[in-house]
Amino acid sequence: MDQETASSIFTKGFRDDSVHDRQGSGLGLYLSLRAAELMQAHLELESTQLGRGSVFRLELQRDDFGSGEPPVEQVRPAEG
Numbered sequence: 001m002d003q004e005t006a007s008s009i010f011t012k013g014f015r016d017d018s019v020h021d022r023q024g025s026g027l028g029l030y031l032s033l034r035a036a037e038l039m040q041a042h043l044e045l046e047s048t049q050l051g052r053g054s055v056f057r058l059e060l061q062r063d064d065f066g067s068g069e070p071p072v073e074q075v076r077p078a079e080g
Contacts, residue, residue, distance in 0.1 A: 001048045
């Protein structure tokens with residue numbers, strides 16, 4: 001992908017001109033980025049090779065998985 005496409009790839013509703021013959025809403029990478037942000041993670045486009053595909057990197061914080069504590073958003077059943 002070219003630089004212009006790379007700079008827009010995480011934009012809500014973005015679809016490259018080369019994929020208009022395929023179904024899609026342009027929300028996949030946007031939602032992936034939002035999910036990463038909600039998990040305090042980092043999602044980035046690492047490299048592009050025109051005609052050869054792209055590499056994305058998702059970095060998660062280890063503290064989120066190693067503590068043994070449930071996520072803050074998790075609802076615990078009522079005791080009793």
